[in-house]
Amino acid sequence: MPAWFGHRSVTLIVLAAIVVVLPLLFPSSYYFRVASLVWVSAFAAIGLNILMGQAGQVSLGHAGFFGIGAYAVAIGPAHLGLPSWGALLIGAVISAASAWLVGRPILRLKGHYLAIATLGLGVLVALVITTESRWTGGPDGMSVAKLSLFGWRASGSSTWYWISGGVLVVGTWIALNLGETPTGRALRALHDSEVAARVAGIDVARFKLQAFVIAAVYASLAGSMLAMMNGFINPDQAGFLHSVELVTMVVLGGLGSVVGSIVGAAVLITLPQVLTVFQEYEHVLLGLIIIVSMIFMRDGIVPTASRWLARRVRV
Amino acid sequence: MTILAASNIGISFGGIKAIDGVSFAVDAGQILSIIGPNGAGKTTLFNVVSGLYEADQGRVELVGEDVTSLAPDMLAARGLSRTFQNLQIFQRMTAAENVMVGRHLRETCNLFADLFRLPSVTRQNRATREAALALLDGVGLRGSADQLAGSLPYGACKRLEIARALAAEPRVLLLDEPAAGCNAVETEEIDELVRRVAAKGIAVVLVEHDMKLVMKISDRILVLERGRPLTEGTPREVRDNPAVLEAYLGKHGAGEAARA
Numbered sequence: 001m002p003a004w005f006g007h008r009s010v011t012l013i014v015l016a017a018i019v020v021v022l023p024l025l026f027p028s029s030y031y032f033r034v035a036s037l038v039w040v041s042a043f044a045a046i047g048l049n050i051l052m053g054q055a056g057q058v059s060l061g062h063a064g065f066f067g068i069g070a071y072a073v074a075i076g077p078a079h080l081g082l083p084s085w086g087a088l089l090i091g092a093v094i095s096a097a098s099a100w101l102v103g104r105p106i107l108r109l110k111g112h113y114l115a116i117a118t119l120g121l122g123v124l125v126a127l128v129i130t131t132e133s134r135w136t137g138g139p140d141g142m143s144v145a146k147l148s149l150f151g152w153r154a155s156g157s158s159t160w161y162w163i164s165g166g167v168l169v170v171g172t173w174i175a176l177n178l179g180e181t182p183t184g185r186a187l188r189a190l191h192d193s194e195v196a197a198r199v200a201g202i203d204v205a206r207f208k209l210q211a212f213v214i215a216a217v218y219a220s221l222a223g224s225m226l227a228m229m230n231g232f233i234n235p236d237q238a239g240f241l242h243s244v245e246l247v248t249m250v251v252l253g254g255l256g257s258v259v260g261s262i263v264g265a266a267v268l269i270t271l272p273q274v275l276t277v278f279q280e281y282e283h284v285l286l287g288l289i290i291i292v293s294m295i296f297m298r299d300g301i302v303p304t305a306s307r308w309l310a311r312r313v314r315v
Numbered sequence: 316m317t318i319l320a321a322s323n324i325g326i327s328f329g330g331i332k333a334i335d336g337v338s339f340a341v342d343a344g345q346i347l348s349i350i351g352p353n354g355a356g357k358t359t360l361f362n363v364v365s366g367l368y369e370a371d372q373g374r375v376e377l378v379g380e381d382v383t384s385l386a387p388d389m390l391a392a393r394g395l396s397r398t399f400q401n402l403q404i405f406q407r408m409t410a411a412e413n414v415m416v417g418r419h420l421r422e423t424c425n426l427f428a429d430l431f432r433l434p435s436v437t438r439q440n441r442a443t444r445e446a447a448l449a450l451l452d453g454v455g456l457r458g459s460a461d462q463l464a465g466s467l468p469y470g471a472c473k474r475l476e477i478a479r480a481l482a483a484e485p486r487v488l489l490l491d492e493p494a495a496g497c498n499a500v501e502t503e504e505i506d507e508l509v510r511r512v513a514a515k516g517i518a519v520v521l522v523e524h525d526m527k528l529v530m531k532i533s534d535r536i537l538v539l540e541r542g543r544p545l546t547e548g549t550p551r552e553v554r555d556n557p558a559v560l561e562a563y564l565g566k567h568g569a570g571e572a573a574r575a
């Protein structure tokens with residue numbers, strides 16, 4: 001395999017090129033919208049992958065942080081007169097703070113127990129959003145003010161395509177950075193052997209918590225972007241099914257692979273659009289495709305594909 | 316100078332005393348071996364001393380400082396490293412990365428610098444990798460630096476663990492059966508490696524079943540039986556002690572061995 005293959009800057013350049021070139025192929029604004037959805041979901045998935053793929057800790061409640069970010073940009077401008085970007089930052093801080101507070105006790109848990117605890121966290125956030133209808137509009141959701149910066153208002157699907165695409169490139173850059181640093185190595189080490197990591201002097205609890213907080217901030221920012229892009233938000237975005245969807249993106253694309261999270265998000269967002277031609281069989285087919293790809297690509301799409309490519313190149 | 320001293324260590328699991336009243340001390344540059352039949356409590360003793368288990372009684376001192384029931388990462392920061400009987404390498408990382416993790420305590424780790432990969436991070440990475448490669452060279456694994464640790468043969472993984480433990484520049488190194496499952500050539504390599512480590516002034520505590528290796532390299536040997544100290548002395552003293560033979564072979568076996 002050539003040395004540049006899979007290198008950080010190559011990955012980033014290819015991703016940026018795809019973001020720039022893709023619109024040339026779009027026949028209508030509907031495509032801009034679907035692609036923006038992919039970028040936003042990919043951004044959340046990349047963050048979750050730092051927790052799941054690198055540190056090896058599961059979160060089944062990650063949509064909770066997505067919801068916090070989304071409702072921050074909804075409630076901030078509507079009820080508190082905050083500018084959208086300020087509300088976005090506050091949402092990220094609230095997500096980080098709650099991840100830190102909740103993460104301290106629950107990240108002591110392992111495997112299934114951690115899964116259930118994070119699940120509970122997600123359910124709790126969704127419950128608060130649904131019941132505090134005076135602030136959140138309850139189950140009906142609420143409208144979200146448009147993002148405006150220095151008098152410029154972000155609206156229209158192509159504008160959001162560029163914003164979300166740009167943010168995704170930055171998010172990818174940061175996630176790729178992390179892998180080959182003391183922090184990234186500590187996360188991967190505790191994933192493989194927690195006891196050996198501790199003996200090597202790694203404060204395991206601290207690093208797990210860092211990964212959890214980073215993942216929460218990613219999800220929160222993604223939630224804020226989606227809310228402002230759609231101009232509307234409802235509690236489903238914070239719900240359990242959305243958490244599962246994020247986990248599926250990460251696992252389907254490949255645990256630990258940053259590119260994998262983008263591919264996983266792309267598959268999970270675009271596939272239902274493609275499958276609508278099968279009408280009532282849509283969900284059956286979606287489920288089948290996921291099952292079959294997990295059977296034949298257990299490590300996820302991207303790691304399997306790059307192994308296959310590596311074999312081809314060497315021969 | 317005494318680097319590591321454990322006194323009167325005791326720990327029970329469900330009412331059964333796994334270790335009871337065990338003491339030992341090891342000086343800089345000295346090799347102390349702990350031997351005993353299976354189930355004598357050697358690994359349990361290691362787990363207590365390295366902070367993985369909390370002892371019910373006793374005291375552990377590291378360079379004169381009380382470190383009893385300190386967490387493993389805190390002990391590591393004070394200069395205690397160890398390897399494991401059942402391999403605990405980071406399978407999905409390369410050999411070089413495994414050793415780089417061992418350098419963790421010698422690196423500055425700043426989350427924001429890492430996330431944005433500031434120039435200081437790149438610089439430090441390069442230095443850490445250099446140090447890791449030198450350590451791999453020391454255990455004869457320089458050529459496998461960029462291979463995934465999970466794909467290395469067993470003997471190589473054993474040496475990789477030692478290199479990772481040494482990366483922290485410890486004052487005392489606990490080796491839990493470094494030669495287990497190794498062939499004669501690999502055992503020879505471990506032998507030489509342990510001697511070199513001790514020659515650098517690191518205190519070495521060794522748990523090992525390979526008696527030839529133990530007798531050859533130990534300065535002193537502590538014999539445990541069913542969690543209690545049986546005897547302690549030089550290799551010669553231990554070899555000539557009939558109680559030791561009895562512990563391993565039983566009364567009848569010891570008699571047979573004496574006649575043989």
